[in-house]
Amino acid sequence: MAAIASSSQRVDLANLLLIRYVGADAPLEFLRFDKDGRSAASRRVYELPFDAVLGASSIDVLVPSELVHSGTLEIAAKSRSQAEKAAPFAMEDQLASNVDDMHVALVEQGGPARWPVLAMARTALSEILEDLKLRGITPNRMVPDAECLPEADAPCLFNLGSRSLVRLARDRTFACDSGQLPNLLESAGARLSEFNRIDWEPGKFALDILARHYARSRRSNLLTGSYRSSGKQERAQRRWWRWLGIAAAAWIALAMVHMGLDVLRGQTRLSALREGMINAYRSAVPGAQNVPNPVAQMQSALRVAEGSSSTDGGIGLLAMVAPYLSQRPQISLKSVAYQNGALELLVIAPDIGELDGLREGLATNSAGRKVELVSANNLDAGIEGRLRIGGGP
Secondary structure, X not given: OEOOOXXXXXXXXXXXXXXXXXXXXXXXXXXXXXXXXXXXOOEEEOOOOHHHHOOOOEXXXXXXXXXEXXXXXXXXXXXHHHHHHHHXXXXXXXOOOOHHHEEEEEOOOOEOOEEEEEEEEHHHHHHHHHHHHHOOOOOOEEEEHHHHOOOOXXXXXXXXXXXXXXXXXXXXXXEEEHXXXXXXXXXXXXXXXXXXXXXXXXXXXXXXXXXXXXXXXXXXXXXXXXHOOOHHHHHHHHHHHHHHHHHHXXXXXXXXXXXXXXXXXXXXXXXXXXXXXXXXXXXXXOOOOOOOOHHHHHHHXXXXXXXXXXXXXXXXXXXXXXXHHHOOOOOEEEEEEEEOOXXXXXXEEOOHHHXXXXXXXXXXXXXXXXXXXXXXXXXXXXXXXXXXXXXXX
């Protein structure tokens, strides 16, 4: 597990669910912090498992920093609420888009009249929130992923292959295509040799590394104003996940009961088939008392009757018949006889249709052998039928 810097920060992260969002068609990376604020290894999924959400103290989502503009505003405001009202207009010169189309979130006051801010297009923010909602997620906080880079005396760089996360200063982060990084650093007056570099460790997801410095990043949150998560939404989400967990547990219990019943039914059919084979053996071998292994006993008797140890003939016919009888528990086997190259079965079926169905099934897979219903008699227990498989024409 990855340790977080201080005990107070670990308390802030206790039981927190951290998600890295990449795009609408992409899987999510997520990890949970334990009650001591230490993180487990992250996982990558399209849909969060319900146990990841249950009991989470907060659901925080990291979003691509390419979608977010960060900067610092000089606002002579006496309170945060005044600064929030003035921030969009104060930031207008820094944005290429219409300020009315942008959501501006204050981070914290960085000094007298200095306010670090984050700005993101409202459409992009709404689309991410809608996609998360479809996945059953209502985040409490939304943080640009570059904000997770550690703050130090020197700027910081995390190369993710095709894209790079950069922290130029405490209140200045961005992300870009790695191929464009040298030009962007040059325009910012920075040199790559001055950067602290974070290496992407083999076998780890990016979230594993970003989570190490996330405690400090929590001061940033794009979900302010009308985008702020309400307590009502959180309670509804947790109720939904709780009921989902209960439903999943009930389904598992029901599946286990069903499996148990299937096993019981299978054992009952096996016992019935074994009993039928014992009766058939005793009918074919008068005087037989103990029949510990009816299959072996019948194989031995059939080989003797055939005058050889070959597995053809009666044994082959019996092997062909056995699956069809086991699949039809409503048909009971009364006796088996083998003579003159033909296997005769005496069975009891509930009606003539079941008896004829058994005959047709055997005929379909008899490899050209003749299958005929020799006789059929009405009994109180059903229809007693004698089937002959193989033999002469």
